[in-house]
Amino acid sequence: MWKTIVRRFLIMIPQLFVLSLIIFIMAQFMPGDPFTGAITPETDPARIEELREKNGLNDPWYQQYGRWVGNAFQGEFGMSYTFKRDAGSLIGERAVNTFWLSLASVIILYVLAIPLGVLAGRYHNSLLDRAIILYSFVSYAIPTFILALLFLFFFGYTLGWFPTSGSVDIKYDPGTFGYIMNKIYHILLPATTYAILGTTTVIQYLRSEIIDAKGQDYVRTARSKGIPMRKVYSRHIFRNSLLPIAAFIGFTITGLLGGSIFIETIFGYPGMGQLFISSILSRDYSVITALVMLYGFLALLGSLLSDIIMSIVDPRIRIE
């Protein structure tokens, strides 16, 4: 077991290395350097040259790369020139918001998808099953930004049930109960949007698992012992079918990261995805490189997590 995890971890290292190299090269093509923001047009050119020399920007590229990676490990990504502050702490602040949004999305996703998947599998070929299949088909086909906009238009503006932007209203003080409730209120609509988009895989997987399990010997054994079908479903089939679903959590995280760019931009939610788009628009390169690196790292971590859960759940796929 540990062998698998360690080995899987080792595979991650070259991937991270290549990703960091690509981002480093990309950063070289971007205008600006680490102390944009620290200098103004009035700064003496000799002073800039001195700064460049002192910060090692005239060194060969591999030395610069080494230093960049070293700094990145310590969470130092340079200054954000639009926000005039350290990119690392800026991202950290936004990351907290994205984390809460992602957590809410995952919870809503599973709360929606598990009952639907179980019902579709249990009443296979019924009208209910067909309706659920149709739902999962539509949620699979619809692009993220279209659903988000339609929801914002319908629930946010037309019905006015939900706030249309931000993560919390200014009138609440941090730490109070009202503040937390208001935060949850803001998160609800974007999280539901994401959750609906993510339900397809879970529903379809769970449904086919349950349909498969119905014909298995252990189900027939349980039935012949006289256990009522209701209990067979809740105690035997459900448990067996649910385990592989756990492994999807890792992939869900990866998918969330990509979707966060659209969802956060449309709902005006101040998370990392929105920060990425606003940094791109204001050409804030130190923030961009830091964010791409962080997203890449998290995506790798997500697939690692999935593999680990999968190998715990299903011993057959452990790498030997």
Add this chain to the structure above:
Amino acid sequence: MSIELTENKEIAVSSPPTGWQVIWREFKKDKVALFSLVGLVVVILGVFIWAWFIDQEALMKISLRDKYAAPGTEQYSGLGSYFLGADQGGRDIFGQLIVGARNSIAIAIAITLITGIFGIVVGLVCGYFGGWIDNMFMRIIDFFITIPSLMLIIVFVTIVPKYDVPAFIMIMSIFLWTGTARLVRSKALSESRRDYVNASKTLGTNDFIIIFKEIMPNLSSILIVEMTLNFAGNVGIETGLSYLGFGLPPSTPSLGTLVSYANNPLVLYEYWWCWLPAAVFILLMMLGINYVGQALRRAADAKQRLG
């Protein structure tokens, strides 16, 4: 009832159904898919032909008196009425929708073809030869699958010095060929262990001919399904990026740029006719393509067929 009987008889006496017959039977069984297919063909052809007749300069001409004209109102110049209203510059939404749809579809087709050809060739070669070529490409593909490609596409779009439509297609293609390659590789891997391939190898047939003339035709149904679903995905990604402002250059209208009018909360709520038609168009097109793709997928897999 009697019609069905005669049909069955005909099938019984004829040779096994060809690929096209299987697909046709699948569509006949699934009315929604048939409707989607007909609808898509009509809409795509219609959009291309119609866009041909639209004068783009006249379309993009600003007429401030018609600002945010509601659907159905008369044009100020008296040349007709706005079927779907007008945008902030008084430009006809319906005309923009047609031109935007044409551009979005054409670009999605281009990306689908480029990534499809590259992915199929890489997949076939990896699956057939195995060994170090396979290993190398699989590592590359694994890497592409784990990186945040959407963000990298956006960064590339902003740092490419001479950014135009071909550049956009190339950037998208670089990141989107891996899924096809992976699928084709796994199919080619099992296909190249078959007896007919071994027999052909023993006869001394050229590897190139085995791959493209013998293995590829046997995978054609899977390839068609994959390309159809990729097309849907590419329409989604292109319009999404254009929506964010990192897709087509501003001079080339796309469905995504039309939807991006909704970035202004006032337009989103008050002047919904600016963005809603394009959003609904994208939604219906995605549903249609996916329905057709599902029907093709069932036709490709004998176990799932309805017909």
